[in-house]
Amino acid sequence: DIQMSQSPSSVSASVGDRVTITCRASQGINSWLAWYQQKPGKAPKLLIYGASSLQSGVPSRFSGSRSGTDFTLTISSLQPEDFATYYCQQANSFPYSFGQGTKVEIK
Amino acid sequence: QVQLQESGPGLVKPSETLSLTCTVSGGSMRTFYWSWIRQPPGKGLEWIGYIYYSGSTNYSPPLRSRVTMSVDTSKNQFSLKLSSVTAADTAVYFCARHGCSSPDCGTTFDYWGQGKLVTVSS
Numbered sequence: 001d002i003q004m005s006q007s008p009s010s011v012s013a014s015v016g017d018r019v020t021i022t023c024r025a026s027q028g029i030n031s032w033l034a035w036y037q038q039k040p041g042k043a044p045k046l047l048i049y050g051a052s053s054l055q056s057g058v059p060s061r062f063s064g065s066r067s068g069t070d071f072t073l074t075i076s077s078l079q080p081e082d083f084a085t086y087y088c089q090q091a092n093s094f095p096y097s098f099g100q101g102t103k104v105e106i107k
Numbered sequence: 108q109v110q111l112q113e114s115g116p117g118l119v120k121p122s123e124t125l126s127l128t129c130t131v132s133g134g135s136m137r138t139f140y141w142s143w144i145r146q147p148p149g150k151g152l153e154w155i156g157y158i159y160y161s162g163s164t165n166y167s168p169p170l171r172s173r174v175t176m177s178v179d180t181s182k183n184q185f186s187l188k189l190s191s192v193t194a195a196d197t198a199v200y201f202c203a204r205h206g207c208s209s210p211d212c213g214t215t216f217d218y219w220g221q222g223k224l225v226t227v228s229s
């Protein structure tokens with residue numbers, strides 16, 4: 001099974017900051033990686049698929065990239081509505097697995 | 108706009124069977140895969156399994172012996188049964204559709220239900 005290691009587990013940031021979250025796959029998953037945003041009491045929301053493609057309706061301040069088995073989610077200028085928990089998910093092979101999550105908190 | 112809604116008991120006794128239904132509105136179930144995903148309180152997400160609109164299934168190995176999924180496209184519903192539950196099965200259970208805003212995105216989840224908290228307790 002593919003394990004997804006996400007870091008950091010939490011980050012404190014201010015509005016306007018650039019925030020970067022990393023996810024590492026235990027084996028190759030090509031570019032089959034997705035990023036989700038989850039707010040308390042809500043379902044996850046798809047942000048990025050295929051490692052770097054923006055889901056329809058998602059603001060362009062969100063971006064994703066890949067380097068081998070390392071993946072990065074970047075929020076270029078943090079907005080108040082972006083304080084949430086972010087999860088990566090490998091979309092390559094069964095069983096589909098998620099990272100442990102990164103909580104983005106207000107500094 | 109596709110919408111999913113989970114329904115079922117919010118309290119299940121230990122050793123009994125958890126049963127949930129997901130109702131899909133605003134779109135057809137045909138040609139899509141549909142998954143169940145759960146999240147224990149304060150913890151991360153765990154994929155449980157998927158069902159294709161035709162009825163074929165695939166379950167996560169740790170849960171395979173206890174999970175059964177079914178689909179009824181005439182009602183636009185799919186269901187989850189998890190048998191022999193324990194306190195470790197207490198979680199918010201989400202149903203989700205496989206897809207994204209592109210024809211090719213692997214197994215990604217684009218539409219989700221709001222989630223149903225199921226507590227296992229006597």
